[in-house]
Amino acid sequence: MPHTVILGGGIIGLSAAYYLAKLSKEAESQGGTAARTIHIVEPCPELFASASGKAGGFIARDWFNPAVAPLGALSFDLHRTLAEAHAGSARWGWSESVSYSLDRNSSLASGSVTPSNELEPEQTESEVDLDAEQARLELPYWLQTPPHAAQAISDRKTTGQLNPHQLCEFLLEECIDMGVRLHHPARASRLSRADANDPNSQTMIALNLLATTSTGREIRTGTLDIPCDSLIIAAGCWTPEVFRTLFPNAARTPAIQNLAGYSVTLRSKHWAPRPPAHTQAPRPCHAIFTSDPSGYSPELYSRAGGDLWLGGVNSAALPLPARAMDARADPAAVARMLAVGRELCGDDVEVLESGLCFRPVAPSGKPTVARVEPRELGAGIAPPAVAGGGVYLAVGHGPWGISLCLGTGLVVSEMILQRPTSTDVSGLAKW
Template identity: 30%
Template structure:
């Protein structure tokens, strides 16, 4: 039996956290015979922010005490979703080796013979044979295919959104401008999607032909707006009750996607590096090889101001140039454009960072009515997205998370 009046639930944010939350809300309600109406509200497009520009590393046991249980659940759910929905072909899910290396890219005075001698002494020689071993000073294995895997984040997030729609979730494109408390519900005002991502015709005003604001009523609202979460809860008048969620902001990270030359197959590896550069500079780019023949590389974060929309994010050309130079030197046969590699993306995004661990929990309301937050995962949003979605569904529908221990992650 299902309830006569469906519970109306809004999830604000079309990144991996919001998308997975909407997906599991719909699924959990269906398995428990609950009637729900779930709306996923996104101001740009699905995976427009960090979820579309992240690396996609999944790690089973790299997490602190507060998130270890959540990560274990999420790692398992990633595998389950890949098996159920064809993740290997749809979003590049696979297990991989995760390695670390140190390299000296400075103008070293060491002779070529000395470099070659050093290269022969490195551990796990076969795992690093695609790299320029004359530059490597140390290597190690961080994790095997038993405990690390990967996805293509953008493809994963969009595939889950598509599946959620098939199962009954409505996707509403527009920016949340205000939230008004009613007696036992919330009215959410959604303005048309910004000009870079025009709204579908169905969202337009039939008389004037111009997009108009929509006033939608929900029993429950979940804010999963990534780096925009802190700003949004304050804009909506929830700052006083938001606790740690109010502090969530954005930290900009740059990345590139490079396609290896034809005939060069990148191994299933993720690399964490420590690089000595010229003039005493130091860098730690991360490189994730993908099964589609590309390598994703990302660099350090900076504190540039968070823009209003994901489509407004700008990039630093010097940061991109550094990444391209580092990857080309580390793997000249695979990642150097002078040897046939092709740069497919130069991009930046904002990671949602706050006061340490992510924030999962209720910030306002009584009983079944209220506002929740799910955000602040920093670089672990892709890894912990499915687990977060499932425990948030449990919290909202049943008042308690039972699939993982999130007792240290409340607002």
């Protein structure tokens, strides 16, 4: 029975576990392959504590450079298919979205795109022309800006919106239902052979089982050795540390940098979730991209659950915490964004939460989705790169991790199962 170990329980690792378990079970039911055991290893006591849980959840189909474009299109289509198959609108806030560029130099006259006393006119289909109503709903009517200030830059068929934390919860539940094993909190510490005297014996990976004291100190409570025929490193910004730990003799490590991003989640009376039984035309979400005189580019997303996500203040200088849950948002950065939120959405917005997360960025601006050549691992022990085994990298997605997660997970799974990949990722092999 082959064993796959996935280091990182964020949205990339979960997507890989989901598709690998799904494809393996389908093949097993058809008598094609032996059963596969899949392990997810996550060291942070709080699941989804970084970008996987705190990102805005905006996704796009065709906003990528040529090397990433095939993966972007595949992943977007998978998002739609997954949502249609599993009630994604209700379970993780999946929605089509329309994107806008907002000119804040336009006069911010009082009122919004629609009259301020009209959130959504409660009219029956017989009282309103649905095409006209749909056209109105595609406008960001909840913005407190003049209509001419916002210009559409995408239609609802090529951009979408979801709640990343809820999608992670769904993927984890599905994985566990399919028999995936979660080791949490736990950290991989070394690779070894089942028989130290036999270089051809089973590769094993040692896990330190962790706990946190009342003072926040991390302690080791035990160890666990599990078989490892294929290894997926999907540890986000912590990937270089993971790689160095397991392959100390490698000549280089993945050149992943961390980009910190602040966010504020708001609620506005002008944007509310639509009741499930509503009979009017479907309402898309909206993505607003604008600028600010203080020198950053705010991004504001309306989400199907009735909240608004605001981000755009980033920093490449903040040190990466040892654990994602230890990140603390700077009150000054939050206040800077909140001022924009109140200007665009009204002074009466309610602040639900603020956050800080770290996104893994590669110098090339492209993610790495590939198997690592054995020679790149240096002298030492590694899963043999035969029959789908070996070491795989799925990292460096930057601000597009949510958008690209499903496609990445599917393609890596296909590589391990020695299948043709669903799209061309040859341009993402370098790291």
